[in-house]
Amino acid sequence: MVKLGKLVDEIRIPGGHARAFQIRKSQFVTITDLEGEQVGDFIAFNKSNLDEKLSPTHTRTSLLSVSVSVGDLLRSNYRSPMFEVVDDTVGSHDMLLAMCDEWRYLVDYGVKEHRNCMANFEEALKPYGIARQALPDPFNVFQHTKICSDGSLQQLRGVSKPGDYIRLRSLMDVIGAVSACPMDLNPIGGAKISDLSVKIND
Ligand SMILES: [Zn+2]
Structure with missing residues (x-):
């Protein structure tokens, strides 16, 4: 386990909402599921070049895997290492599925203005x-997506x-962010939508 330095920022993400923050090179970001079974969509941009973004597709290509483990590097769309996974108490995250948007709720569930x-x-x-046009695909922390033997996917309740x-x-x-x-219309978020915590340490 890594030794953390001083806590420099702590952000509570209210359930159903998002918050943005800055992380300096070499700092640690810890995303915590406070109540369990809550998916967190995580995206990131190179501060000095906003065209460079955390990229699940380039990470999958580099790792030749759809899952991440401690020691793995998460890559940008320029294929540069952007983050290293240094600790993970869950081991179940999603790098396949798009973030939800208003059309997800309208087209797939018939719900307006969710x-x-x-x-x-x-x-x-x-x-x-x-x-909005600049948003990359997300790294969905704590999201439990099962790949079946026939190639189909199942969206399951989280295990965090x-x-x-x-x-x-x-x-x-x-x-x-x-x-x-x-x-809250399929099992991925568990019984209820809840808060997450983001801590940034030296
Ligand atoms: Zn979502």
């Missing part, structure tokens, strides 16, 4: 000049317990 991760990120990242976390070391200065996903 809160969604895309609108959450748009709101949280506005102060940084990052628009209260206090479970994933910790990443940042390998560049980034603007990050986490959305405590408001999905």
Whole structure:
């Protein structure tokens, strides 16, 4: 386990909402599931070049895997290492599925005007000049997606317990954001939508 330095920022992400934050190179970001079974969509941008973003597809290609383990590097769309996974008490995260948006709820569930991760990120990242069109695919922490032998996917209830976390070391200065996903129409978010915590340490 890594030795953390001083706590420099602590952000509570209200269930169903998103918050943005900055992480300096070499700092650690810890995303904690406070009550359990809550999916957090995580996205990140290189602070000095917003066109460079955390990229699940490039990470999968580099790892030749759809899952991550401690020691793995999460890559940007420029294939640069952006984060290293340094600790993970869950071991179940999703790098396959799109973030939810208003069309997800409307097209797949017939529900209008549902809160969604895309609108959450748009709101949280506005102060940084990052628009909806610039949002990359998310790294869905604590999301439990099962790949079946026939290639189909199952969206299952999360396996994270209260206090479970994933910790990443940042390998560049980034603007990050986490959305405590408001999905309450399938099992991924467990029994209820709840808060997440983000801590940034030297
Ligand atoms: Zn969502």
